[in-house]
Amino acid sequence: MKVLVIGSSGTIGSAIYKRLVSQSHEVYGANRGSTDYPIDITDVNSIKHLFKKLPKLDAVINAAGTASWKHFSDLKEEDYYVGIKSKLMGQVNLVHIAKNYLKDNASITLTTGILAEHYEPNAVGLSLVNGAIHSFVNAASNELDRGIRLNVAAPGAIAGDFPENKKFAGYFPVNIEDVVNVYTEILTSDTTGMIYKKY
Ligand SMILES: NC(=O)c1ccc[n+]([C@@H]2O[C@H](COP(=O)([O-])OP(=O)(O)OC[C@H]3O[C@@H](n4cnc5c(N)ncnc54)[C@H](OP(=O)(O)O)[C@@H]3O)[C@@H](O)[C@H]2O)c1
Numbered sequence: 001m002k003v004l005v006i007g008s009s010g011t012i013g014s015a016i017y018k019r020l021v022s023q024s025h026e027v028y029g030a031n032r033g034s035t036d037y038p039i040d041i042t043d044v045n046s047i048k049h050l051f052k053k054l055p056k057l058d059a060v061i062n063a064a065g066t067a068s069w070k071h072f073s074d075l076k077e078e079d080y081y082v083g084i085k086s087k088l089m090g091q092v093n094l095v096h097i098a099k100n101y102l103k104d105n106a107s108i109t110l111t112t113g114i115l116a117e118h119y120e121p122n123a124v125g126l127s128l129v130n131g132a133i134h135s136f137v138n139a140a141s142n143e144l145d146r147g148i149r150l151n152v153a154a155p156g157a158i159a160g161d162f163p164e165n166k167k168f169a170g171y172f173p174v175n176i177e178d179v180v181n182v183y184t185e186i187l188t189s190d191t192t193g194m195i196y197k198k199y
Contacts, residue, residue, distance in 0.1 A: 001187065002026045002057045004050075006039055006094070007064030011161050012111065012179060016061055019180045028054055031064060041065060041090030044097065051101040059107040059187055060098045065090050068125040080125055087112075088129040092136060095150060105147035109186050110137060114156040114199045118169035130154070134195050141193030149192035155179045156199025171199045 003020055007013030008029030020027045030037035030050060040046040041064055067083025091110045098108055115123045116130035141150040157168035158176050182196045
């Protein structure tokens with residue numbers, strides 16, 4: 001398969017990238033700092049520019065996007081817009097643009113996380129956008145043409161990035177290899193509109 005992995009220098013994206021390369025897929029790793037395939041998901045022109053450069057793809061996996069980490073009492077309106085611009089609208093715009101460049105029956109996978117439905121202090125800004133992406137995928141997956149599939153991976157905290165013996169949002173961290181399995185399972189499945197939780 002020809003697969004674009006966005007966020008390919010990050011904890012999750014780099015592990016997905018390595019796994020797919022090891023399975024002999026043709027993988028394009030993209031992120032803002034990439035020399036070969038630069039992309040900024042907060043900028044629609046940057047997203048379009050990369051897709052125009054690539055061949056027709058079988059799949060896009062996004063593992064990029066951020067939001068403000070602050071206590072609710074410190075969150076200002078502009079803090080919410082960090083996550084809305086990046087993890088929420090970055091991923092929404094990616095779907096709008098990617099669908100025009102993908103092969104029939106291609107797969108788009110977004111990334112949210114455990115904070116969509118479990119509480120962790122100072123993570124209100126992330127919970128907001130994760131939940132919104134789940135609702136977006138649930139609805140938008142019904143309105144994609146040409147058999148294009150849209151799913152989301154929602155991991156817990158990744159062990160290694162986070163102490164393995166300490167709970168995050170009420171759950172122990174998850175092994176990165178198990179999280180990568182979720183992304184590869186989505187690639188080879190025929191599901192759409194699904195939230196794949198791993199925590
Ligand atoms: N790590 C965890 O424990 C965990 C758990 C659950 C969910 N998540 C979610 O999974 C996603 C990835 O997390 P991570 O821990 O792998 O992140 P990370 O290690 O910080 O890596 C982020 C990756 O995305 C790229 N990136 C950041 N902003 C970007 C943008 N605007 N446009 C394009 N690329 C961008 C970064 O490279 P550049 O800086 O060069 O762009 C990097 O490759 C995030 O949405 C995070 O909330 C993470």
